[in-house]
Amino acid sequence: MTGFSLIIVFVLAIIIMIVAISKFNIHPFLAIMAVSLILGLIAGIPLVDTVDADGKKISGITSVIGAGFSGTFSSIGIVIILGALIGSILEQTGAAMKLADMIIKLVGKNHPVLAMELMGWVVSIPVFCDSGFVILNPIRKALVDRTGISSVAMTVGLSSGLYISHVFIPPTPGPIAAASTIGIGDNLLLVMGMGALCSILPLIAGYFYANYIGNKVKANDESDKNEVKQTYEQLVKEYEHLPNGFIAIAPIIVPIILMALNSIVSMAKMTGFLANMLKFLGTPIIALTVGTIFGIVQLVGAKKIDKFYDITNGTLKTVGPILFVTAAGGVLGKVIASTDMVDFITRNASAFERIGIFFPFILAAILKSAQGSSTVAITTTAGIVAPLLSVLGLGSPVRAALAVMAIGAGAMTVSHANDSYFWVVTNFGSMTPEQGYKTQTVDTLILGLAGMLEIFVLSLILH
Template identity: 80%
Template sequence: MTGLPLIIAFIIAIVLMILAISKFKIHPFLAIMAISLILGLVAGIPLTNVTEADGTVKTLGLANVIGQGFSGTFTSIGIVIILGALIGTILEKTGAALKLADMVIHLVGKNHPELAMELMGWVVSIPVFCDSGFVILNPIRKALVNRTGTSSVAMSIGLSSGLYIAHVFIPPTPGPIAAASTMGVGNNLLLVMGMGALCSVFPLIAGYFFAKHIGTKVTANDEANQNEVHKTYEELVAEYGKLPNGFNALAPIIVPIILMAIGSIASMAGLTGTINSILQFLGTPIIALAVGTVFGIIQLSGAGKMNEFYELTNETLKTVGPILFVTAAGGVLGKVISSTDMINYITQNATLLEKIGIFFPFLLAAILKTAQGSSTVAITTTAGIVAPLLPVLGLGSPVRTVLAVMAIGAGAMTVSHANDSYFWVVTNFGAMTPEQGYKTQTVGTLILGVSAMVEIFILSLFL
C-alpha cells in the first residue's frame, strides 16, 4: 500500500490505538504492539525477509521489523531509564528530595510561597515522578499554607505546575529520555536537559500567575486544617531523622550533569588520547547516571538504610518495567512506520507538513495525552511516530530535533483531566473536588502546554 490510502490507514490506526487505550482500557503496550502489527500488515511489509541473489537482506520481514524496533529501544535507553528512576527512589527514601525542597524555600524566601512551591516542584521532579513528587512535597505545601496564610489552591497548582514542567522536559525523567533516544539525540542528553530548562521559562511564569489567580477563585477543603497540617509536616521531617546536607542531596543529580558536560566539552575541544577516552566514557548518559547512582548509594548508606537497598531496587524495577515496555512498543511503531512507503510519500508531498513544522509533534502529543491520560505514553508514542518525519518537518538538525522533543513534551502536558492519575493526585491531596480539579489542574495544564509551545515556536525561529 502506498500514497494517500496508506496515510488514511495510518490515521485510522492511530485512532484505533487511542480508542483501545482510553475507551476499552487495553494496556498501552498491547494496544501499541497490536496496532503496529496491523499497520505493518495493511501497509504491505513482507511477512519474511526479502533477500538478494547473494543472500543479503534487501527488505526486513514484519517480524524482524518488530523485533528490531523493540530491541533497539531497549539497547539505547533501558539502562538510562532504570538508573534515573533508581536515583529518584533513593532521593525519596533518604529525605534528599525534602532537603532539595527546603533549599529552594531558603533561596526564594517565604514571601513568595507560590513561587517557592513551583520551583521546588520543578527541581524535585527532575529525578522524581511528578505523582510521587506531589505526594512527597504535599506536607511542605500544607505547612507553608499554615505559615504564610496563602491559598491552598494556589500552592497546589504552583506545586503541580513545577512538577509537571520538569516531568515532561528534563531527563532523567523517562519520557524525555525515551523521546530523545527514539529521535536520535539520546547521546546528547546534556543538550536535552539544557533545552528542557530553557523551555521551562514561559510555562513556569504562566503557571505562577495562573496559580495566584485561581487561588482567589477556588477554595479547597483543607484551608482550615492548619494546626493538623503543621504537625504532619514536622512528623514527616522526623521520620527521616537527620536530612542529608545540601551537597549529598544534590550530588546524585548534579554529578551526572557535570560529567555529561565535561564529555561534551572534551568532544567540542577536539581532545584526543587516553584523557579524551576517559572523559567521553564518563560523559555517556549510562555511565554518568551510574556514577550518580553511586552517590545515591553513598547517601543511602549515610542514612543507615543500606538494608533497604535491595527492596528499593526491586520496587524501582517494578515501577520502571511498564514504562520500558511501553517505550519499546513506541519504538516498534516508529520502526514499522519507517519501513513503509509512507515516509517517501510524505517527503514527495511535504508542503503542508513543512508549514505545520514544529506544531505537528505538539498537536499529536496533545491528542494522545488528552485521549489516554499518560504523559509518558503520549511522549513515547509521539516520538516513535515523529522520528521518521523529522527531515520532512524541517527538524533534522540535532538542535531542532531536541526542539521537537520539547514540543512533544509540551503536548504531553495538554491536558490533565479525569483519565490522568496525576489529576487525581493533585485534586485528592490538594483537597479539591473533581469539579474544582477541572477549573484548576485541567485549565492550568492547558495554559502550561500552550505557553511552553509559544516559547518553543519562538526558539525555533532562531535555532
C-alpha cells in the same frame, strides 16, 4: 500501502489505540503492540525477512517489532532503572525532602512549579529530557509532599522545562545536528543564544498551562494540603535527621555534571585519554551508575544499607511496567519508520515551501507526530530544509538559526503514545494514559505553538 492513504490509516490507528486504552481499559502495552502489528501489516511490511532485487535485506514485521522493542531498552531502559533506584534511595534517606527544603528556601513556597520548570530547562541543556525527568522526579515528588502543590502541575512544569531546552539548545544532539546540516555548525554560540531567546514564550505558556491543568486533573500521588504539615513533621521524625545539602544533592548533580562534560567534550571535538574518559563517564548509564554509588554512600550514612536489597527489588517491581510500555511505544515508532510514510512526506515537501518560516515547523511537527522521536524529526527536517533556505528566505546566519528553532518547535508538536518521553512523564507522574493525553500531549502542542509564535515574531525583526 503508500502515500496519503497510509497517513489516514495511521491517524485512524492512533485514534483506535487511544479509545482502546481510555474507554475499554485495555492495558497500554497490549493496545500499542496490537496497533503496531496491525498497522505494520496494513502498511505492507512483509511477514518475514526478505531480500529485494538489489540484494538489500527488508525486515519482516517480527524483526521490526523486535528492533523497536530492544532499541528502546538499550537506549533508555537502564537509565530508567538507575534513575528510579536513585530516586528510591533519596526518598528512603530523607535526601529528597532535604532537597525540597533547599528549593523552597531559594524560591519560596509560592513558586514550586516555576522552580521545577526552570530546573528542568537548565538540566536538559546537556541531558536528554527522558533522563532528566527520571533524575529530577524525586525532587518533584518531595516538593509535592512538602507543599501540597498539585502533582500534575509539577509534572507538567518539569516536563515543559526539560522539553523546551531539549529541542532548542545545544549541546543536545538534535539542535547540534540541525545546525550542522543547515550550515551554521561552526556558530553554535548563535544557536545556543537563539535557543535561550526562543525559550521565553514556551516557558511562560508551559508554566500557565501547568497551573491550569493541575486544577483539572488529579494524579495518583496527589497530596492533601490539609495533611502536608503533619506528614512533613512525621517524615522528618522518621528520618531522625536529614542529610546535609551536598550529600543530598550529590546523586543528582554529579551525573548531570558528568553528562554536561561529555557534551562539552563532544561539542569541542576533543580527543585523547582525558576526553575519552570524560565521554565514558558522561554516558547516561555510567553517569547514573556514579550517582547510584553516591546514593549508596547516603544509605551508609543514614545507617540503612541493610535495606539496599529491598529498595532495589522494590524499584525493579515499580519500573517494570514503565519499561514495557515505553518499549511498546518504541515499537510503534519503529513500525512507522519502516513504512513509506516518512519518505512520502519527504518527497512531497515542496508543497510546503511557500509558507516560509512555517515550513520547517509544519514538516517537523508532522514527522514528530508520525514517528515519535524529536531528534529524528529534527535531523530529518533539517536535511530537507537545508537546500531550501534561500527559497524560504532563511539564508542569513541569523535566519538560518531561526530555521533551526522552527524545526525544534515542530519537533515538540506533539508527544503522544509513540514517544518514550510521553510514557516516562505519564508513568513517573502517576497518571493514566488518558490523563497523559490531557496533560503531556496538550502541553507539548501549546509549547510548540508558543515557540513558533515567538519565532515568527522574531523572523519579522531579525535579518
